[in-house]
Amino acid sequence: MGRRDDDAPLRARVPADVERPDRIAFGMTGRQLVILTVTGLVLYAAWTALATVVPPVVFAACSVPILGAAFFLAVGRRDGIGLDRWLLAGWRHRRAPHRLVPSEWPIVAAPAWVATTRGPGDRLPLPAPLRLPAKGITPDGLVDLGSDGTTGLVAASTVAFGLRTPAEQNGLVAGFARWLHSLDGPAQILVRAQRVDLTQLADRIAAQAPSLPDPALEHAAMSHAAFLDDLGARRELLHRHVTVAVRSTRSPATTAHQAAETVRALSGCEVAARVLEPADAALTLAGALNPSAPSSPPPGRAVPDLDGSEEP
Structure with a gap:
């Protein structure tokens, strides 16, 4: 039986602490x-x-x-x-050492004749090698975690959930629940909000507006560029990057299959998702390690031009 638009939204009880340990005696763990x-x-x-x-x-x-x-x-x-x-x-x-440097070799102490005026006494504490969990990125775009397996990264879009009817909301919730029930390994959903600077886009539109074939189009383009400048000056614009990470300790082929299944399952929730290529995966990891970096177009997404073409 199909759902009607006047169906009541689904309600589900979610424990506040799903990892709460069991109580053994006297209400204690x-x-x-x-x-x-x-x-x-x-x-x-x-x-x-x-x-x-x-x-x-x-x-x-x-x-x-x-x-x-x-x-x-x-x-x-x-x-x-x-x-x-x-x-x-x-x-x-x-x-733990508070100074970490990227090095594949142990940090050797400086000679005894080197002295400084900072730190305890006249010596600075030695930095330690930076050991990140990611060992590299495979040709398939998977993040190599060494003995912990591999992780597949999936870029996903957002869904305007509040603008849907109750029946549509129920369908989205049911589709997301099916994906959760299909998981047989660890998964993480990372949502990052970054500031968006529209100045460069407004300047491009204003620079290319005189080349448009019709004065009305030129006027519309200039008005849109002015709107973008005003919007960026009055509002703090944010862009949300959603990344889904699925990990497996088995073969990389299993991880790639899980990432592909994640894309297929999320498409049933009207979420535009795709498995990240090696270059996009590297950009995503770099952005996660440096949240304050300037915002850029989402990985793999082209920037539309005024003439209808796209810039890679």
Whole structure:
């Protein structure tokens, strides 16, 4: 039976934390129970060793802050993660080198006769080699992750979901759900918003307007160029780049097949998608590593000219 335009939009409950660990006992996870159990065992061992020399009241007074800190460490959260993991990540970040340079060889310390006036004492900390997860891009446009497999990148367009009827919205949601259910490996949807500068496009239109065959067309082109200049001056224009990444630890052919299936599935949601070629994949990775870079036309998309032709 087909859907009517007056159908109610689909509603689905999505958990706020789909990766929430299971509760084992007393409403706590295994990690929280381990932290509290280890703290209790350490305090019990300390009490058995100091019971003959430390009064129970003194030991209890000293144990309360330790138990409180352990409980806070177990159940506390910061930035959406457990406090113990947050502190561990901070400790690793503090010990990790903060200066990274692209180098395939270990960084060798400078000779002893080289001295500086910055850093601890008279020496600067040595930089460390920059190790990116991507090892390269294959001839098929896949991102080589070494032992972690390969990743296929798919450029996708957006859909004006709010302008559709309830029946059309239901169809889009159902198509997107079919793609999600078809996944058998990790996938990521990256949406980046970049500023758009219309000055160059407006200048091109104004420069080519006098060559148009009709004065009315020239006037329309000049008016459009003025509109673009005014729009860029009054508004902060953004362009959204949507990239879908699918990864597989199996053969590169499997990853390429998954990327092609992603294009096919998203086309059912009225999403214009295509697998990125090696050059476009390199541009996408470079843009993700440098979000503040000036905006450019989407990878692989030609820029239309006034005479109807396209510039590659």
